[in-house]
Amino acid sequence: MVITSVLARGQTVARSGLSTAVEKPLETVLAVVGLLIAGDFVVALLVTGGLGFAEVGQLAKNGLMRGLVIGLAGVGLSMTYSILNFANFSHGDYITFGAFAGWGVTYLVAGFGEADWTNLLLVGAGGGVYGAQLGISITGTPLAVVVGLVLAGATTAGLALLVDRGIYKSMRDAGGIPLLITSVGVAFALRYVIALSYNQSVRGTTSTDIPTYQLPAIDGTIGVNAHDLVVLASAVALMLGVHFLLQRTKLGKAMRAMADNEDLALVTGIPTERVVTWTWVVGGALTGVSGFLLVLWRETINFRIGWVLLLLVFSAVILGGIGSIYGAIFGGVIIGLTLELSQIWIPTDFARASAFALMIVILLVRPKGLFAGRSTA
Amino acid sequence: MSLLEIDDLDAGYGDLQILDGVDMAVDDEEYVAIVGPNGAGKSTVMRTVFGIATHMGGTITFDGEKISTLAPERVIRKGIGYVPQDDNVFSSLSVRENLEMGAYILDDVPEAALREVYDRFPILEEREGQKGGTLSGGQQQMLAMGRALMLDPDLILLDEPSAGLAPDLVEEMFEKVDQINDDGTAILMVEQNAKEALRRCDRGYVLVQGQNRYDGPGESLLDDEQIRRDFLGG
Structure with a gap:
């Protein structure tokens, strides 16, 4: 198969451009559209000046931030997908759970003594506690943010494990589809338990005064605030951590072995149940942290943030090649950048549509995703 | 008995x-x-x-x-070691990682056993860093046997x-x-x-x-x- 595909590629290159266009109409149309967009972009930026470097830079920065959060959540989803063989639709609500659990702790640490502790822990669900008043930011209340971030990971790992033990484990032999449907049920249950506990309002979480640095761009500046840097540093550190785990540690190698071939892992003497446990712990922790970072970056929280993000996370994972963690990161950044940069051409309301359109286009050309065949490793 | x-x-x-x-x-x-x-x-x-x-x-x-x-x-x-028939190597793990998995139940990789496996199947040492899935059928079979020998069963x-x-x-x-x-x-x-x-x-x-x-x-x-x-x- 590899040989024939290499041969086929060689032949295609050898033929003239015209016959390529006839044989591969889809690719040709996509290439033309891509060139038009790129051309329009370059002309607007350099010739007519309709587009500023600072403007593009700002969108790209926002896209990168959003992409890193999506990618981080995607790594968690991809790990559980490749090792446990099922698409976990409750993943989005794990993101929300991580956000609320973590921010509850952040509120508690930042506002201890200033308000009722239960109210703080419920992220101000009972009223009378406002994020802006607590002045939460990485520079103002560093301890509160860091402790919240860590506990967002820890509690979500616990939740993921609890749901697995209580619900998924007994169904694991039933196959991917029953598990998927169950996970949709878990998603709804979890979402409305969160809505009942933390209420349904959208509320601001951070201080209005976050230190911002102006990065010079040719025709202006790009604003980067301290929380952007926290998202960047945490996401990159965690992704490197996962890379180290999978490539260098015995547990990580066993995770890759299980993703490859679960039956073989079993007869090789790998304690598969323990590996599953750790997969939920690691995947859950990454997911919880991504929820915390999402709120840190958006500066608001509500009970639907994870659910709304889930489709984008799925797109990122599918785009990158399902099962590949590097694909998930890469796919996340592509989705994030598309969401933001598409606003140059189309209204913001359609940004999500453009991200999904891009996913469809990439899958038409590379049906197994960009990093296909590099499962987990 | x-x-x-x-x-x-x-x-x-x-x-x-x-x-x-x-x-x-x-x-x-x-x-x-x-x-x-x-x-x-x-x-x-x-x-x-x-x-x-x-x-x-x-x-x-x-x-x-x-x-x-x-x-x-x-x-x-x-x-007891077991070498199943098909699909018996971890295709995305390197040859060495495949062998390490064979000794998963031990705390550390048994270097002496690894040495013996490499001496028995020199091709595995040559291909140490290569992914299991890229080996030929015969080499995969040797890798699977080598993995089962890692615990000296x-x-x-x-x-x-x-x-x-x-x-x-x-x-x-x-x-x-x-x-x-x-x-x-x-x-x-x-x-x-x-x-x-x-x-x-x-x-x-x-x-x-x-x-x-x-x-x-x-x-x-x-x-x-x-x-x-x-x-x-x-």
Whole structure:
């Protein structure tokens, strides 16, 4: 198969451009559209000046931030997908759970003594506690943010494990589809338990005064605030951590072995149940942290943030090649950048549509995703 | 008492019974082959010993201990290695990582055992950093055997080691198995290539429809007119 595909590629290159266009109409149309967009972009930026470097830079920065959060959540989803063989639709609500659990702790640490502790822990669900008043930011209340971030990971790992033990484990032999449907049920249950506990309002979480640095761009500046840097540093550190785990540690190698071939892992003497446990712990922790970072970056929280993000996370994972963690990161950044940069051409309301359109286009050309065949490793 | 004793074993998968009162034994350092037609349950014997088929009755004893229903991880700890037939390497793990997985139950990678595996299969050392899935069929088979040897087991179960190999590799593979046996590891092997297997083994079992049909020294099974005609193709 590899040989024939290499041969086929060689032949295609050898033929003239015209016959390529006839044989591969889809690719040709996509290439033309891509060139038009790129051309329009370059002309607007350099010739007519309709587009500023600072403007593009700002969108790209926002896209990168959003992409890193999506990618981080995607790594968690991809790990559980490749090792446990099922698409976990409750993943989005794990993101929300991580956000609320973590921010509850952040509120508690930042506002201890200033308000009722239960109210703080419920992220101000009972009223009378406002994020802006607590002045939460990485520079103002560093301890509160860091402790919240860590506990967002820890509690979500616990939740993921609890749901697995209580619900998924007994169904694991039933196959991917029953598990998927169950996970949709878990998603709804979890979402409305969160809505009942933390209420349904959208509320601001951070201080209005976050230190911002102006990065010079040719025709202006790009604003980067301290929380952007926290998202960047945490996401990159965690992704490197996962890379180290999978490539260098015995547990990580066993995770890759299980993703490859679960039956073989079993007869090789790998304690598969323990590996599953750790997969939920690691995947859950990454997911919880991504929820915390999402709120840190958006500066608001509500009970639907994870659910709304889930489709984008799925797109990122599918785009990158399902099962590949590097694909998930890469796919996340592509989705994030598309969401933001598409606003140059189309209204913001359609940004999500453009991200999904891009996913469809990439899958038409590379049906197994960009990093296909590099499962987990 | 034999190293491995299988006594009146009934086994299968779920509700489907495949083995019906199978008796078998492997002595210390002995080389035993199981042959028979397709669907006779040859592989099921191994899978039951290894705890991945459904045990329905009878006993399996290893080194004097009952292991009838132990999980694979526990069976490995007793000193049995298993090389399944297809898909027997982790394709996205490197050759070295594949071997490391073979010693998962130990705290550290046993360097001495790794050295021995590399000496036995020099090609694996050459390809140490290459992904398992990029190896040829013969090399994958060697990698799978090497992985099972990482814990220096007393008995290795080999499920059709020659399946899908080119003719010249088949010969090499059987020689490797002979060497492993000469170095003191007992072998229980299922083989489609019955003539070659019976020629090389100490004893053989002919399994038909989940039951013992014949057993005895390999050469004598090979010489038996009836067996030749019914199971070895003339």
